[in-house]
Amino acid sequence: MAKKVAVLAVNPVNGAGLFQYLEAFFENEIPYKTFAVADAAQIRTNSGVSLQADDVVANLKGKEDEYDALVFACGDAMPKFGENAGKPFNQDMLAVIKAFDDKGKLLAGHCAAALLFDNLGIGMGKRVALHPFIQSAVKGCIGTDEKAVVEGNIYTAQTENAIPSLLPELLKALK
Amino acid sequence: MAKKVAVLAVNPVNGAGLFQYLEAFFENEIPYKTFAVADAAQIRTNSGVSLQADDVVANLKGKEDEYDALVFACGDAMPKFGENAGKPFNQDMLAVIKAFDDKGKLLAGHCAAALLFDNLGIGMGKRVALHPFIQSAVKGCIGTDEKAVVEGNIYTAQTENAIPSLLPELLKALK
Numbered sequence: 529m530a531k532k533v534a535v536l537a538v539n540p541v542n543g544a545g546l547f548q549y550l551e552a553f554f555e556n557e558i559p560y561k562t563f564a565v566a567d568a569a570q571i572r573t574n575s576g577v578s579l580q581a582d583d584v585v586a587n588l589k590g591k592e593d594e595y596d597a598l599v600f601a602c603g604d605a606m607p608k609f610g611e612n613a614g615k616p617f618n619q620d621m622l623a624v625i626k627a628f629d630d631k632g633k634l635l636a637g638h639c640a641a642a643l644l645f646d647n648l649g650i651g652m653g654k655r656v657a658l659h660p661f662i663q664s665a666v667k668g669c670i671g672t673d674e675k676a677v678v679e680g681n682i683y684t685a686q687t688e689n690a691i692p693s694l695l696p697e698l699l700k701a702l703k
Numbered sequence: 704m705a706k707k708v709a710v711l712a713v714n715p716v717n718g719a720g721l722f723q724y725l726e727a728f729f730e731n732e733i734p735y736k737t738f739a740v741a742d743a744a745q746i747r748t749n750s751g752v753s754l755q756a757d758d759v760v761a762n763l764k765g766k767e768d769e770y771d772a773l774v775f776a777c778g779d780a781m782p783k784f785g786e787n788a789g790k791p792f793n794q795d796m797l798a799v800i801k802a803f804d805d806k807g808k809l810l811a812g813h814c815a816a817a818l819l820f821d822n823l824g825i826g827m828g829k830r831v832a833l834h835p836f837i838q839s840a841v842k843g844c845i846g847t848d849e850k851a852v853v854e855g856n857i858y859t860a861q862t863e864n865a866i867p868s869l870l871p872e873l874l875k876a877l878k
Contacts, residue, residue: 544726547718550750551863562752575725577737579754688726689867 531596531634531702533560534588536621537581541603543573545638545688549599552695558702561595563588565605565621574604585620589627597702598628600637600644602688609640622648629681636683636698638691642669645682654679657686657694706771706809706877708735709763711796712756716778718748720813720863724774727870733877736770738763740780740796749779760795764802772877773803775812775819777863784815797823804856811858811873813866817844820857829854832861832869 533553537546546562553560564571564581572578592598605612612618622644628635629650637644642656643665652668655677663671669682676685676694683701685694708728712721721737728735739746739756747753767773780787787793797819803810804825812819817831818840827843830852838846844857851860851869858876860869 542726543718543722547722547748547750547752550748550752551717551719554750573722573725575722575729577722577725577754577756579752581752692864692867 530556530558532594533558533597533599533702534592534595534624534628535560535562535599535601536565536585536588536624537562537571537601538603538605538621539564539566539571540574540576540605541571541601542639542688543575543577543579545603545691546573546601548688548691548695549601549636552699553702556699556703558699560599565617567617585617585624588624589620592624592627592631592633595628595633597634597636598625600625600635600641602637602639602641606640625650632681634681634683634701636694638685638694639687642666642671642682642684645669645684651679651682654682656682657684657690659687705731705733707769708733708772708774708877709767709770709799709803710735710737710774710776711740711760711763711799712737712746712776713778713780713796714739714741714746715749715751715780716746716776717814717863718750718752718754720778720866721748721776723863723866723870724776724811727874728877731874731878733874735774740792742792760792760799763799764795767799767802767806767808770803770808772809772811773800775800775810775816777812777814777816781815800825807856809856809858809876811869813860813869814862817841817846817857817859820844820859826854826857829857831857832859832865834862
């Protein structure tokens with residue numbers, strides 16, 4: 529039976545990244561629910577298009593057991609993450625990511641996903657794909673310049689342009 | 704100076720296709736406006752996410768001169784196009800595509816875009832990329848099995864997965 533996926537979308541989110549996951553899940557009949565990393569479910573893409581997530585990340589907290597996997601869809605919110613890290617929705621996001629890993633569930637994401645995982649002590653000693661600009665910023669994970677890396681429960685892609693390299697293995701794991 | 708692009712989004716639209724164009728335009732500072740091929744500007748992706756276009760295609764009709772290029776973002780509306788062809792928004796879409804071509808403007812799109820062009824008598828004798836299932840359905844255009852084809856003012860990609868092959872030339876033409 530297909531696994532159920534929770535998809536985190538930051539605000540703003542890179543629409544090309546987000547929808548490469550969502551359309552692939554839809555076409556492969558993998559159930560998913562989208563959660564805005566924001567105070568409200570209505571967020572926007574980097575490109576300025578307003579879209580409606582299914583819910584907000586606060587409502588995913590404590591309900592991690594309802595899902596088999598977590599996908600982190602990166603976006604232009606992330607370069608400013610440092611100055612917004614204390615906001616409740618970002619704290620909720622970090623708690624949710626940590627809970628999924630603690631429960632041994634699949635974690636996937638592109639761009640800055642691996643840096644978030646690394647900051648949370650997730651994926652220690654595991655190789656990851658991430659944006660070239662932050663390749664050396666990961667401390668416990670092993671930053672690579674590969675397009676996509678799967679190691680254990682961690683599925684990472686370098687940028688949204690590398691998601692096609694990650695999807696075959698991700699879909700296989702979720703079907 | 705960057706050219707201005709009108710982007711047509713059918714309802715439902717493939718989000719991975721639509722946002723590969725939009726995020727690339729955004730990152731390359733190419734101005735664009737999105738038009739829903741629908742009665743209202745709020746449409747949804749194949750994957751079920753509600754999103755807000757800037758306007759509806761009816762309001763693009765007659766204003767083609769304000770833009771330099773037209774992009775057709777395909778989606779699950781198209782397999783049912785035949786039964787909905789008479790609806791005003793689809794008639795407006797066809798009129799808009801024809802007007803852009805009549806004025807010699809750039810036309811781009813993936814999947815069924817080339818079939819729409821072909822049905823309108825656009826791109827006669829020109830090679831096009833289009834979904835493999837409809838490769839033999841084009842009559843005046845020359846259907847190919849290439850990922851992306853640029854010929855004259857016609858820029859086509861096979862599917863949303865082939866847009867990365869089309870984008871470099873499309874962006875060069877629009878910058």
